[in-house]
Each structure stands twice: as C-alpha cells, then as structure tokens.
Amino acid sequence: MSKRAYVMFTLLINGLVPWGLYVWLSDYVSSIAALSIATLVPLIDNVVHLAKHRKLDAFGSLMLFTFLLTIALVLLGGDEKILLVRESLVTAAVGLAFLVSLFFNRPLMYYLALRFVANHRFPENWCYSYFRFVTRLMTLVWGIMLTMEAAIRVYMVYHLSTERYLALSNFVLYGFIGAAVLWTVAYRRHSSAKLAQIKQSVA
Secondary structure, eight states, X not given: OXXXXXXXXXXXXXXXXXXXXXXXXXXXXXXXXXXXXXXXXHHHHHHHHHHHHSSOOHHHHHHHHHHHHHHHHHHHOOOHHHHHHHHHHHHHHHHHHHHHGGGSSSOHHHHHXXXXXXXXTGGGGGXXXXXXXXXXXXXXXXXXXXXXXXXXXXXXXXXXXHHHHHHHHHHHHHHHHHHHHHHHHHHHHHHHHHHHHHHHHHO
C-alpha cells in the first residue's frame, strides 16, 4: 500500500467510518450504544498498529481518545446547555493535549506528521534545531487554536439562544480549523524550503 493510500485508509478508519457508523446506528439504537460501537473501529486500528509496529500510534490514539471522551460526556447527561457544550469539551481536550505535549521530549505534532509524511528519513530531521522549533511551533499554534475555538463556543452556549448558537457554531468551528490548516500549509512550505537550505549548508 502506498503512503498516500495508507493516509486515506487511516483517515477513513479513524474518522469518517466511525462518524458514518454512529450517524447510521443512531436511528436504531441509543446514542451511547451507537458511540460505543463506533469507537470499536479506531480501537481495532490501534490494536492492529500495535501488533504490527509494537508501539502506540499518536493519530489513532488521539482519535480513540476523542471518542472515549465523547462517550464519557454522553454518560454524564445534563440539560440542554450541557449537551451543547459537550462537543467543545472534546475540542478543548484535544487542544490541551497538544499544549501539554510541548513539555515532553517530542510534541504531538511530530508524531502526527510521522504517520502522514511520505518520507522514511523524516525522523532524522529531529537533529536540526530549526526542525524542532517548527514542530513545536505548529503544536503550539494548533493547541491554541483548538482551545480558543472551544472557549468561544462555550461562551456562545451561555450567551446566545440555542437557535442562534446552532446557526453560528459551525462557522466558528470551521473558521478556526480552516485558519489553522491554511497557516499550517503555508508555514510548512516556508519551513521545508528553509530546512532544505540548512541541510545543504551543513552538508
């Protein structure tokens, strides 16, 4: 399987398939049952990856974490406001995971990139201080963007009517995510070119 095909397969197994399965099952079983079944998909992918590579995969583990957290929040129940806040709490948790990973030897963005970058020599880049800076900066930006998005939507829940919140919340979500993606693509191009120049200068 090519790297591109593997990336598409990973996105399907850890994202689209669980979501589609949850939406389909929600018409026939309770939300918690649908979520529980949907969570098995990334769990199976994690088990297969662990058996093959003998180590946990950052992306699959992150997706599994979001599903398990969602189940926990569903079990808590609550009023209408709590139900609207739940999705933002998942986003906030992921954002905090990015920020907390900055205190470890290698941040979360490094492990996510390691799975999706089609370059088997990618780990060798860690020896360059500029590469380490870029990886940590990307992790910081994504952590800040996700936590800010969650904070704004939680604020909206308690200061807007449910109708206005539902009408505007997705604009906030996709606005922050879209901005983070566009910045990442542009900055990656710039940083990749600069890293190549650094490598040539020390060659």
